[in-house]
Amino acid sequence: MFDRLARFIVRRRWVTIVAWLIAAIAIVPFAPRLGDVTNSDEASFLPDSYESAQADDLARTAFPDRSGATALLVFSREDGTRLTATDQREVNAVVQDLNTAGIDGVRGAQTGAPESVSPDGKLQLGQVGFEGSSGEERVMDAAEAVRDQAAQALDGSELEVGMTGDAAIKADDADAHSTAEKTVGIATIGLILLLLLIMFRSPVAALLPLASIALVFGIASSLIAITAQGLGFDVSLDLPPLLTVVLFGIGTDYILFTLFRYRERLRAGERDPDAVVHAVGKVGEVITFAAFVVIMAFSALGLSELGSLQTMAPGLVIGVAVMWLAGVTLVPAVVAVLGPRVFWPSNSWQTTPTKSTYRRIGGLISRRPAMMALASGGALLALAGGALFYTADYDSINQLPSDAESRQAYEQMRESFPAGSITPTQVYVTGDDPLDRDRLAALARDGAKPEGVSAVKEPVYSPDGRTARIDVILADNPYSNEALDTVDGPIREAAHESGAGDRVLVGGQTASSVDIRDATNRDYLVVFPAAALAIGLLLAWLLRSLVAPLYLLTAVMLGFSATLGVTVGAFQGLFGETGLKSTLPVIVYLFVVAVGTDYSILMAARLREERRAGSPPRVATARGVEHAGPAIAAAGLILAGTFTSLLLTGIASLMQIGFAVSVGILIAALVMATVLVPSLTALLGRAAWWPGLRDAGDDGGAGDDDDDEEWAHDGSRVGAVSAPADHSS
Numbered sequence: 001m002f003d004r005l006a007r008f009i010v011r012r013r014w015v016t017i018v019a020w021l022i023a024a025i026a027i028v029p030f031a032p033r034l035g036d037v038t039n040s041d042e043a044s045f046l047p048d049s050y051e052s053a054q055a056d057d058l059a060r061t062a063f064p065d066r067s068g069a070t071a072l073l074v075f076s077r078e079d080g081t082r083l084t085a086t087d088q089r090e091v092n093a094v095v096q097d098l099n100t101a102g103i104d105g106v107r108g109a110q111t112g113a114p115e116s117v118s119p120d121g122k123l124q125l126g127q128v129g130f131e132g133s134s135g136e137e138r139v140m141d142a143a144e145a146v147r148d149q150a151a152q153a154l155d156g157s158e159l160e161v162g163m164t165g166d167a168a169i170k171a172d173d174a175d176a177h178s179t180a181e182k183t184v185g186i187a188t189i190g191l192i193l194l195l196l197l198i199m200f201r202s203p204v205a206a207l208l209p210l211a212s213i214a215l216v217f218g219i220a221s222s223l224i225a226i227t228a229q230g231l232g233f234d235v236s237l238d239l240p241p242l243l244t245v246v247l248f249g250i251g252t253d254y255i256l257f258t259l260f261r262y263r264e265r266l267r268a269g270e271r272d273p274d275a276v277v278h279a280v281g282k283v284g285e286v287i288t289f290a291a292f293v294v295i296m297a298f299s300a301l302g303l304s305e306l307g308s309l310q311t312m313a314p315g316l317v318i319g320v321a322v323m324w325l326a327g328v329t330l331v332p333a334v335v336a337v338l339g340p341r342v343f344w345p346s347n348s349w350q351t352t353p354t355k356s357t358y359r360r361i362g363g364l365i366s367r368r369p370a371m372m373a374l375a376s377g378g379a380l381l382a383l384a385g386g387a388l389f390y391t392a393d394y395d396s397i398n399q400l401p402s403d404a405e406s407r408q409a410y411e412q413m414r415e416s417f418p419a420g421s422i423t424p425t426q427v428y429v430t431g432d433d434p435l436d437r438d439r440l441a442a443l444a445r446d447g448a449k450p451e452g453v454s455a456v457k458e459p460v461y462s463p464d465g466r467t468a469r470i471d472v473i474l475a476d477n478p479y480s481n482e483a484l485d486t487v488d489g490p491i492r493e494a495a496h497e498s499g500a501g502d503r504v505l506v507g508g509q510t511a512s513s514v515d516i517r518d519a520t521n522r523d524y525l526v527v528f529p530a531a532a533l534a535i536g537l538l539l540a541w542l543l544r545s546l547v548a549p550l551y552l553l554t555a556v557m558l559g560f561s562a563t564l565g566v567t568v569g570a571f572q573g574l575f576g577e578t579g580l581k582s583t584l585p586v587i588v589y590l591f592v593v594a595v596g597t598d599y600s601i602l603m604a605a606r607l608r609e610e611r612r613a614g615s616p617p618r619v620a621t622a623r624g625v626e627h628a629g630p631a632i633a634a635a636g637l638i639l640a641g642t643f644t645s646l647l648l649t650g651i652a653s654l655m656q657i658g659f660a661v662s663v664g665i666l667i668a669a670l671v672m673a674t675v676l677v678p679s680l681t682a683l684l685g686r687a688a689w690w691p692g693l694r695d696a697g698d699d700g701g702a703g704d705d706d707d708d709e710e711w712a713h714d715g716s717r718v719g720a721v722s723a724p725a726d727h728s729s
Helices: 002-011 013-030 051-062 085-100 137-153 166-200 203-231 239-267 274-303 312-328 330-343 357-367 369-389 405-414 437-446 481-497 509-543 548-574 584-612 617-648 652-689
Strands: 070-077 106-110 123-130 159-164 425-430 453-456 467-474 503-507
Touching: 002 013, 002 274, 002 312, 002 330, 013 203, 013 330, 051 425, 051 467, 051 503, 051 509, 070 085, 070 137, 070 166, 070 405, 085 106, 085 123, 085 137, 085 159, 106 137, 123 137, 123 405, 137 159, 137 166, 159 166, 159 405, 166 203, 166 239, 166 405, 166 617, 203 239, 203 312, 203 330, 239 274, 239 312, 239 330, 239 584, 239 617, 239 652, 274 312, 274 330, 274 509, 274 584, 312 330, 357 369, 357 617, 357 652, 369 548, 369 652, 425 481, 425 509, 437 467, 453 481, 467 481, 481 503, 481 509, 503 509, 509 548, 509 584, 548 584, 548 652, 584 617, 584 652, 617 652
Parallel strands: none
Antiparallel strands: 070 123, 070 159, 106 123, 425 467, 425 503, 453 467
16 A cells, blocks of 8 residues: 555655645645634633532623632832832822723722731732633733733832732743743754754755654644634643644654665665655555554543643644655655755765664664563663652642743742732532521631631622622642642532532632642543553554554553653652642653554564564564664654753743653653563564464564574574565565
């Protein structure tokens, strides 16, 4: 199939290239931007079945003038001393001016109540209400306008102001992600260019992937935005930078697989166009199944209850699918046009290295497969121990760059106010009849405060008197695990058992984080096994084996556990973080399992190809590692390099993802796929391919009579020449 496709593409190389250019011209200029369909409000991605989502819906219905996002203006003196009476009057004037400024999206602003001044007298708070949720672009624009006007009003005075609260945090988060997307794009392109120049010593081979992938990236991101807009869903702010590194990283991998195989055919004496056809014919199947593995893994995100993960699925699937299509059409067409000039000015493609590192590694594995399997597997198992200490972090403030104004204002506010003041938890009481106000007031005033609660405010009633809202100020950081436990336990229990109305709901940012935690824990139990099952079935189909998929998946899972263990050790241990982003394990699992399986497919397919050519198991292992190892290592280094660009964003969640996925890819490429998998394959021998491959090689497994012959260091018979298995297609 892929031989026929390769011949078709090579014959119509210019038609293929022009078709891709026409597609880009027809789609990209007229599509919405991907940034137009992003949403920074993670709580808005919760299903309606969760209590906090129901509380938000009730708030919008019962308190239309009080619902919506809020922010806190934190006023203080520049010298850090107590506010004077004159200072407080100036603050009051600034806040009142906001009410008359006519800023679009601002519902109102207030200050001046005794509780707005901190007990130490150093801070005064102004509360700003907005029309809409914190993730809406209109609200974020309004928050920036409020921030600018308040700062300008104090220009030249002895006062300063910072803004925090949910609306400000989301605005800073969106701004940080916008900057991160640009940073990641520049860093990714620079890293790929540098690494390809080092590998091939050719500007043509370095620029080919970048030019091709840039074209595909524009088409893919446009198609994702069109799909999101057409189906009416938003995507997480994390998707654009992730999509950049995924497409540039995976796309470069696919091109590398083609270039390495093409160079191998040239070194074996073939000339164009046969060399391109044979290279693409062999690599095309591997690329296709590798892409299908990634697509199936990312499709598992569609089973997530958390919308921020669920809506990543179509975006990543579309991106990888378009990149796969380019990998089997556009890339071969460009290579066919350039021919050996793709490696210009280097002439290294003309000679086969005689002292290849992976030739030596292949020989060692073929001679000592048990030792190599134990060494590599044992190392991964030791690293996996760190995963036992994983702690999830739901603190959206800690995810912001350290210089974000909302983070700095919050830290300042925590020194003088209860930490929970930034975003109170709301208890909503509703019924079919008007509520008993005396009873609710007494409950709020006299009821014993649950542990972890700093204060309980007086009830606020809806115009019809059937719904009340009671604000609860937490003693702890409202985004901390301690606050989440307080809301999930004592507060919800006390509220539900109060009998204050026909229905009692607990809402607010902390309650949303509680429900996000529950949804994420549920997703672990669904997404993980679904992705593993889908990948296992694809491996069985590709390799025509029931045994190989089992040990390949086991190796991949071990690689994921080791990755999580290293990440926990780095961030929670070395850097002293309280925890890792709550969705990190899901994202890392899918990336590491998918990419790790890709590399395992490339290695296993080459091992099987060598066995089909008649090589005994250990000879097949040596040759497979010699020929597939360099491509896997190069692809792993480049893909890991692209993810390290996320470390430059300053956003904790993206930095953690970048570190974890980079480590996971290096483990997959340098240990799992090139050492552990071929070692296990050599040990199992023919049994690795059961029930297929009945007509190839010899009859043995680990105990075959391979050792009865005399073998060279690379696993070939003494006097034989190590050569690729496919001299013809």
